[in-house]
Structure formats: structure tokens, C-alpha cells
Amino acid sequence: MTPIVQVNDLRKRYGEIEAVRGISFFVESGEVFGLLGPNGAGKTTTVEILEGLRKADGGAATVAGVDVFRDPAGVKRRIGVQLQASAFPDNLTARETVRFFAACYDLVVDELALLRQVELEERARQPQAKLSGGQRQRLSIATALVNQPQVLFLDEPTTGLDPQARRNLWELIRSIQARGTTVFLTTHYLDEAEILCDRVAIMDEGNIVALDPPRKLIDDLLGRGFTKPVLQQKANLEDVFLDLTGHEIRDA
Amino acid sequence: MRQTFRLFALLLRGYLRDRTALFFSLIVPLMLMVIFGYLNLGDFGRVSVAIDDQSKNQSSAQLVQILKGIETLQLTDLPTDQALTKLRRTELDMLIVIPQEFAIAPARPGQNVPQIVVYGDDARPQQVAVGRQIVAQVIDRLSFAITQTAPVIGVKEETVQGVRLRYVDFLVPGILGVNIMQLAIFSVAFALVADKQRGVLRRIMATPVRVPNLLAAHVLTRLIIATGQVAVLLLVALVLFSVTIVGGLAPLFVVALLGSILFLTIGFALAGWATTENQVPAIAQLITLPQFFFSGVFFSKNAAPALIRPVTNLLPLTLLNDALREISVQGATLWDVRTQILGLLIWTVAGFILAVRLFRFEKF
Ligand SMILES: Nc1ncnc2c1ncn2[C@@H]1O[C@H](COP(=O)(O)OP(=O)(O)OP(=O)(O)O)[C@@H](O)[C@H]1O
Ligand SMILES: [Mg+2]
Numbered sequence: 001m002t003p004i005v006q007v008n009d010l011r012k013r014y015g016e017i018e019a020v021r022g023i024s025f026f027v028e029s030g031e032v033f034g035l036l037g038p039n040g041a042g043k044t045t046t047v048e049i050l051e052g053l054r055k056a057d058g059g060a061a062t063v064a065g066v067d068v069f070r071d072p073a074g075v076k077r078r079i080g081v082q083l084q085a086s087a088f089p090d091n092l093t094a095r096e097t098v099r100f101f102a103a104c105y106d107l108v109v110d111e112l113a114l115l116r117q118v119e120l121e122e123r124a125r126q127p128q129a130k131l132s133g134g135q136r137q138r139l140s141i142a143t144a145l146v147n148q149p150q151v152l153f154l155d156e157p158t159t160g161l162d163p164q165a166r167r168n169l170w171e172l173i174r175s176i177q178a179r180g181t182t183v184f185l186t187t188h189y190l191d192e193a194e195i196l197c198d199r200v201a202i203m204d205e206g207n208i209v210a211l212d213p214p215r216k217l218i219d220d221l222l223g224r225g226f227t228k229p230v231l232q233q234k235a236n237l238e239d240v241f242l243d244l245t246g247h248e249i250r251d252a
Numbered sequence: 253m254r255q256t257f258r259l260f261a262l263l264l265r266g267y268l269r270d271r272t273a274l275f276f277s278l279i280v281p282l283m284l285m286v287i288f289g290y291l292n293l294g295d296f297g298r299v300s301v302a303i304d305d306q307s308k309n310q311s312s313a314q315l316v317q318i319l320k321g322i323e324t325l326q327l328t329d330l331p332t333d334q335a336l337t338k339l340r341r342t343e344l345d346m347l348i349v350i351p352q353e354f355a356i357a358p359a360r361p362g363q364n365v366p367q368i369v370v371y372g373d374d375a376r377p378q379q380v381a382v383g384r385q386i387v388a389q390v391i392d393r394l395s396f397a398i399t400q401t402a403p404v405i406g407v408k409e410e411t412v413q414g415v416r417l418r419y420v421d422f423l424v425p426g427i428l429g430v431n432i433m434q435l436a437i438f439s440v441a442f443a444l445v446a447d448k449q450r451g452v453l454r455r456i457m458a459t460p461v462r463v464p465n466l467l468a469a470h471v472l473t474r475l476i477i478a479t480g481q482v483a484v485l486l487l488v489a490l491v492l493f494s495v496t497i498v499g500g501l502a503p504l505f506v507v508a509l510l511g512s513i514l515f516l517t518i519g520f521a522l523a524g525w526a527t528t529e530n531q532v533p534a535i536a537q538l539i540t541l542p543q544f545f546f547s548g549v550f551f552s553k554n555a556a557p558a559l560i561r562p563v564t565n566l567l568p569l570t571l572l573n574d575a576l577r578e579i580s581v582q583g584a585t586l587w588d589v590r591t592q593i594l595g596l597l598i599w600t601v602a603g604f605i606l607a608v609r610l611f612r613f614e615k616f
Binding site for chain 2: 053074076085087088089090092096100101147
């Protein structure tokens with residue numbers, strides 16, 4: 001089977017800044033693929049080029065069998081996106097927001113079923129602007145699913161969420177994967193990548209410096225003789241937080 | 253088409269929920285109308301006109317008689333040289349010279365048509381504009397009556413009734429035009445640039461939506477609002493200023509909406525080009541101010557320097573105001589103002605192409 005995302009020697013510069021310096025990788029159909037890296041590494045740039053939102057300066061990329069540079073509209077029809085920074089049209093309810101995006105794809109969808117999938121059915125009539133951060137992320141994923149995409153791109157989906165909401169979103173991402181959708185996400189949270197992703201690429205200053213399953217990256221590191229300066233604690237503060245506040249999502 | 257209407261339905265719903273925006277979109281034009289209406293009414297008064305009747309025949313007496321019957325005009329008899337002096341001192345608004353062989357009669361081919369010379373005071377262009385319009389109308393009606401070979405005496409009465417052009421009557425179509433322009437350009441440009449800055453447009457452009465459909469949906473939404481605005485303005489004009497609208501309300505509405513669409517496309521082009529909200533007012537002023545001054549809103553178009561008049565006559569607002577005024581003041585039909593309508597349509601097409609071309613959801 002050919003990979004669902006193929007990237008070859010992709011380059012992008014903004015004036016003096018070389019944001020992406022000739023990266024190559026592929027994403028297998030059906031996997032959860034994570035792009036990791038510090039701020040400014042070039043993650044958003046890479047993702048948005050693949051989404052047909054930014055123009056690259058060189059290289060080649062296909063998504064779901066479509067050449068991104070030749071047919072960005074074709075790519076857009078086949079993918080779902082959640083942008084790192086974006087907003088929804090004003091004064092619409094959650095349900096209307098889903099309908100708006102369905103209209104953008106010229107599709108008629110069962111809006112309530114989509115909201116149910118992201119556990120927002122009870123919020124269908126609530127103004128979109130009044131949703132909590134976690135709810136808004138879930139609504140955002142619902143709008144990204146209107147066209148039953150082959151690949152779902154999520155740019156930092158869990159940034160700014162509390163531990164419960166993050167875990168809830170992980171569940172959602174897993175359930176989307178279980179339906180056969182490939183998920184391509186970026187994150188700063190390494191625990192998230194470790195738990196969620198089948199493979200991760202680590203990006204730094206426009207280059208991919210490692211690409212493997214998380215377990216393998218860790219084993220390789222240990223294989224190089226790495227030891228943690230302090231002994232691994234049996235629990236960390238997040239475990240304390242979750243023990244005290246429970247695993248239940250707060251703003252469902 | 254279906255996509256346009258579905259997007260339109262949702263955008264309109266969102267817009268109607270925004271009470272503040274709705275309030276301002278109806279209150280602001282009202283305020284403009286009332287302010288301009290009263291301001292200009294106060295300082296306007298009547299048009300003082302001197303007549304130098306050099307022919308002193310029956311025809312000229314008849315014309316003078318008709319003009320005297322018009323309440324807006326304040327007539328005095330003065331020889332040309334004296335009148336011109338007064339005109340220079342702005343003690344007079346206008347001078348009408350009736351030439352010696354003046355006659356109200358059907359012109360035969362090759363025969364010279366009698367020329368009435370009208371001098372205007374450049375310092376009081378509004379008054380001159382009204383005065384000229386009245387004179388033009390009187391002459392129109394007289395000529396019409398002649399060529400129809402209707403009894404001239406009958407026409408006289410009709411004319412006296414028909415030509416009751418007051419300054420508000422002249423002003424209202426202009427205010428309507430300006431409001432249409434301001435609201436379309438400013439409201440759209442600000443709202444869309446805000447959408448752009450908040451990332452709404454980026455999110456939408458991550459879908460395969462067709463840009464012309466999205467723009468059309470926005471245009472339709474604003475058009476509904478614009479219809480409400482035009483209705484409110486006309487209502488106020490009719491109730492508060494008891495404006496006489498000689499032509500039909502329907503053609504007036506049609507032209508007003510055509511104008512709205514035109515300026516909406518310009519608003520979209522501006523919003524497409526601008527990347528920050530700060531750029532909007534500057535560019536919007538650059539587009540609207542010259543039109544405000546040169547397209548005969550408050551001042552006669554003829555107040556513009558002759559050199560640039562060929563240009564100012566083609567400005568979108570000039571076309572819109574001319575059409576609105578001819579319908580409202582002179583009772584023109586849509587067919588009568590077809591040149592202006594054609595001009596508006598051409599501008600609209602140009603605006604739409606520009607809007608689609610300039611449409612950028614982000615700067616790269
Ligand atoms: N539109 C732009 N114009 C100019 N420079 C840009 C633009 N977008 C990104 N950059 C620069 O390109 C580099 C990569 O940015 P990018 O947003 O891709 O990083 P990122 O890995 O997503 O970072 P973060 O984790 O903070 O989201 C940065 O140095 C950034 O300043
Ligand atoms: Mg980023």
C-alpha cells in the first residue's frame with residue numbers, strides 16, 4: 001500500500017528565515033502520526049503546506065494520492081483540518097457552525113451525529129463563542145470531519161487544555177483512528193506523542209532529526225547509554241492532579 | 253448556487269443575531285440623514301435668482317411667470333452687468349439671461365434654438381445646483397408641451413405644481429447614495445478584515461469552498477441589510493422631511509440596490525487587499541471622499557474643476573446619485589436612466605472581479 005502522505009525534499013522560506021529545509025517523510029494510511037518540535041521548528045509551516053494553505057518553495061508532496069502543489073482544492077476535499085490559530089464565523093451555534101462547514105464542502109451532513117461523535121450533542125444550540133476551550137477544540141474536530149476525510153490534520157489540538165480534556169481528546173482521536181482515518185498531529189507534549197502516536201517525527205530548525213515509533217526512539221536513546229540524572233519518580237504532579245480531580249471531563 | 257444560498261442563510265442568521273451591528277446599520281444612516289438634512293436645510297433657504305429678460309415678449313413673460321411661481325426661487329429683475337457684480341459678491345446665487353429672440357415654439361430643422369444663459373455663483377454650488385435643476389425642469393416641461401402641441405396654458409399650471417423642487421428633494425437622493433456607499437464599503441471591509449485577523453477566513457479557506465460563492469453569500473447578506481437601510485432612509489425622508497418622490501419608489505429601490513451591490517464588491521476588494529484593520533479606514537476614505545465631493549451629493553457636480561469632470565462624471569457614486577435623483581426629482585423611469593444603470597453594472601462587474609482577485613485570507 002502506498003503511503004497516504006508523501007513528502008519529498010520540501011522547502012519553505014520566509015525572507016531570511018528558512019522555516020523548512022528540505023524534509024522528506026511519509027505517513028502510512030491508518031496511523032496516528034505525530035510531528036514534534038520546539039516553537040518555531042517549522043511544524044505549522046509543514047502542516048499548512050500539506051493542507052494546501054501555504055505555498056512551498058521546493059520539493060513535492062502528495063496527500064491522499066493528490067499532488068498538493070498541482071491540485072490544492074483536490075487535497076482540501078479529501079482532508080479535514082484543525083488549524084493552530086483560527087476562529088469560527090460569528091454568532092452561530094455549535095450546530096450551525098458544523099452546517100456552515102458542511103456547506104463549504106457543498107455537503108449535507110447529519111450535524112447532530114457529528115456533534116455526538118465529539119460529545120457535544122447537548123451543546124448543539126449553544127453559541128459557538130460561549131463554548132469552553134476543550135469544547136471548542138472538539139467542535140473544531142467535528143467541523144473537520146464533515147467531509148469524512150481520509151486524513152485529519154490537527155495542529156496542536158491539546159494546547160491549553162486541562163489534563164482531563166486532553167485525555168478526553170486522546171480518546172476522541174483514537175476513536176477517529178479506529179474508523180480508519182489517518183491522523184496527522186503536531187504537539188509539544190511528549191507524553192501525548194508517546195501514548196497516542198504510532199510514529200513520530202521530531203523536527204528542529206526546519207529539519208527532521210528523528211522519525212520512528214516512540215518506543216524505538218526511547219530504546220535507541222537508552223541504547224546510546226543515556227541515563228536520567230534523577231531517578232524516575234513513581235508518580236508525577238499530573239498523576240496527583242488527576243488523582244485529586246478525577247478523570248472525568250469537566251466541561252462536557 | 254446551492255452553496256451560495258446555504259452559506260448566505262447562515263451568515264444572515266449570524267448577522268441578525270448581532271444586535272449591536274444591526275442597530276448601527278440602521279441607526280447610522282438615519283443619523284446621517286437627519287444631520288445632513290437639518291444642517292443643509294438651515295443654511296439653505298431659497299435660491300436667489302436674477303433675471304435679465306432681454307426679449308420682453310410673450311414667451312419670455314410666460315417663462316418668468318412660471319419661474320416666479322416656484323417657491324424655492326426668489327426672483328428679481330436685474331440687467332446682466334449689475335447682476336454679475338452681485339453674483340461676484342455672492343449676493344446672488346444665479347443669473348438667468350433670456351436672449352432677445354426668445355420664443356417658446358417648436359424648433360424647425362436648421363433653426364437656432366433659443367439659448368438661455370445661466371450664470372451660477374461658484375461659492376454656493378448647492379443653491380446653483382438646485383436652481384439649475386429647476387430651470388432645466390421647467391424648460392423640459394415647456395419643450396415637451398410644445399412638441400406634444402398641448403395647450404401651453406395647461407402646461408403652465410402643471411409646471412407650477414410639478415416643479416416644487418426644494419433643497420431636501422434634491423438632497424435626499426444624494427444622501428441615499430452616500431449612505432449606500434459608506435455602509436457597503438465600511439461595514440463589509442471592517443467585518444471581513446476582522447474575520448481575516450481572527451483566522452476565520454483561514455479556516456474557511458482550508459475547505460474547498462468556491463471563493464465567488466462565499467463572496468456572493470456575503471453580498472446577499474449585506475443586501476438584505478441594505479434593503480432595510482434604504483427602506484428606513486426613504487421612510488424618514490418621506491415622514492420627517494416630506495420629500496416629494498416624483499418617480500416610483502420601485503425604480504428608486506432597484507437603483508439603490510444596484511448601487512449597494514456595486515459598493516459591496518468594492519468593500520470586498522478592499523477587505524481582500526487589506527491585512528490589518530488599521531488599513532481599512534485610510535483606504536476607505538481614499539475611495540469614498542473624492543466621490544463624496546465630486547459626485548453631486550451636496551454640491552453640484554459642476555463644482556468640480558472642468559478638467560476632471562469627465563472623470564468625476566464616471567465615478568460610481570456620480571452614476572448612482574444621478575440615477576436616484578433623476579428618478580426621485582424628475583420622475584424618470586428605469587429606462588430613462590439606463591446609461592447610469594449600465595455604468596453601475598460595469599462598475600459592479602469590475603468590482604467583483606477585483607474582489608475575487610484580491611481575496612487573500614492571509615499575507616504570504
Ligand atoms: N507567515 C510567516 N511569515 C514569516 N515568517 C513565518 C511565518 N510563519 C512562520 N514563520 C516563521 O517560520 C518559522 C517556523 O514557524 P512555524 O509556525 O512553522 O513553527 P512551529 O513549529 O509551528 O512553531 P510553534 O510550535 O510555535 O507553533 C518560525 O521562525 C516563524 O517565525
Ligand atoms: Mg505551530
